Amino acid sequence: MIRLDKYLADMGVGTRSQVKQYLKKGFVTVNGQPEKRPERKIEEHADTVCFRGEPVHYAEYEYFLFYKPQGCVTATRDKVHKTVLDYVKGASVKELFPVGRLDIDTEGLLLLTNDGPLCHALLAPGRHVEKTYFVRAEGAVAEADILRFAEGVDIGDEKRTAPARLRILSSGKCSEVLLTITEGRFHQVKRMFEAVDKKVVYLKRVSMGPLHLDETLKPGEYRALTEAEVQALKNVERTDTC
Ligand code: URA
Numbered sequence: 001m002i003r004l005d006k007y008l009a010d011m012g013v014g015t016r017s018q019v020k021q022y023l024k025k026g027f028v029t030v031n032g033q034p035e036k037r038p039e040r041k042i043e044e045h046a047d048t049v050c051f052r053g054e055p056v057h058y059a060e061y062e063y064f065l066f067y068k069p070q071g072c073v074t075a076t077r078d079k080v081h082k083t084v085l086d087y088v089k090g091a092s093v094k095e096l097f098p099v100g101r102l103d104i105d106t107e108g109l110l111l112l113t114n115d116g117p118l119c120h121a122l123l124a125p126g127r128h129v130e131k132t133y134f135v136r137a138e139g140a141v142a143e144a145d146i147l148r149f150a151e152g153v154d155i156g157d158e159k160r161t162a163p164a165r166l167r168i169l170s171s172g173k174c175s176e177v178l179l180t181i182t183e184g185r186f187h188q189v190k191r192m193f194e195a196v197d198k199k200v201v202y203l204k205r206v207s208m209g210p211l212h213l214d215e216t217l218k219p220g221e222y223r224a225l226t227e228a229e230v231q232a233l234k235n236v237e238r239t240d241t242c
Contacts, residue, residue, distance in 0.1 A: 002058075004030065005038035007049060011056050027052050048090070061115040062096065063230050064088060065211060068110040069219035074101045086109060087220050099123065100131075100184055100208070108133070108205030109213040111233075112222065118233060120207065128182040129236060132207040133189050139198035141175035142167050148196055149179070155191040164192065174201070209236045 004011075006026070008019045016038075022028060029050045030040065042049060044058040068074070072082040076097055084098050099111040099119045113119060122129050129132050145166060152160035165180040175198070179189060190200045206213045210232035217223060225233075 001043055001088040003038065004028070004035060004040040004042050004049070007042045007044070007058060008051065008056065011058060013051050013056060022051065030051075061113060063115065063117070063225040063233070064112040064222045065214055065217070065225055065229070066098075066110045066112050066222040067213060067217040067219050068102055068107055068205075070105050070107050073104050074098045074110065084112065088112060088222055094129045094133065102205060103187065103190075103203070104171075106203040106205065107219055109208055109211060110205070111211065121193075122233070122236065123184065129209045130180050130182055130207070131184070131205060131209075132180045133177055133242060134202075134204045134206050135176070135177050135179050135189060135193070135200055136202035136213070137175050137193050137200050138173070140171045140173070140176050141166070141196075142171065144194050145198075147202070149192065153192055153196050154165070155185070155188070157185065161185070161188065163190060178206070184240040209233060210240060 005016050005019045008014070008022070009016045014018055014022060018209075020038050023038055023130055026034055026036065028035050031048050034040065042058075044060070049056045055096065065082060066087065068084055072084055072086070075083050076085050077083060081104065085096060088096060094111045095114045097114065099113060099122055102108065111122075121127060144167070149164040149166045152163050154160050162182050164182070167178040169176040169178065179192070181188060181192075185191075189203055191198045204213075211225070211229060214223060237239070
């Protein structure tokens with residue numbers, strides 16, 4: 001059970017004080033009856049709440065697939081740079097946060113949610129959720145690099161990286177590859193390429209677990225996950241791949 005004013009505020013109808021004004025003005029009905037009391041208790045999944053005649057469904061958690069552009073930071077607030085949350089101002093539920101981190105100059109798939117348990121499960125080191133990056137690097141990536149990444153490389157941490165899959169798309173003065181890793185160490189992809197004497201000049205995450213970067217999205221755009229995508233993520237959460 002939840003107070004009516006909190007229910008409406010959580011769903012993005014307005015701030016708590018705006019919602020109280022809307023209630024006073026008679027914009028809200030509960031189960032077809034006008035309701036003006038902010039303290040009225042609502043059963044989230046049984047009562048029908050309407051605002052200006054439109055049903056307002058309660059979603060405890062929200063999930064967004066965001067195409068992070070370059071130039072913004074993966075943080076919820078920052079004094080200098082735009083944050084990923086500055087792009088999703090219209091999303092209804094408050095307190096969204098990014099799942100994992102991409103560097104300021106990295107673009108691509110970033111999951112935004114307010115589902116803390118799912119976020120922890122996806123980021124848990126033992127979970128080994130696959131993340132695939134499209135990488136453009138200076139230097140000719142070769143078969144030898146595929147083998148080195150498959151064995152794990154020394155990037156200066158206590159432990160070598162876990163085995164990673166490298167697929168060469170083109171090789172030359174500048175090479176293009178897809179790299180799949182299962183960890184999320186600081187600057188991991190850039191450091192892995194440095195370890196094999198190459199320099200990453202462009203980095204884009206194209207998938208994370210069952211989620212793929214939506215080609216219909218442009219950098220800076222986002223969309224809600226489908227039910228099937230949310231379910232697929234929850235299956236990752238339940239599948240122990242240790
Ligand atoms: N690895 C990196 O080096 N940077 C990122 O943003 C993500 C993975």
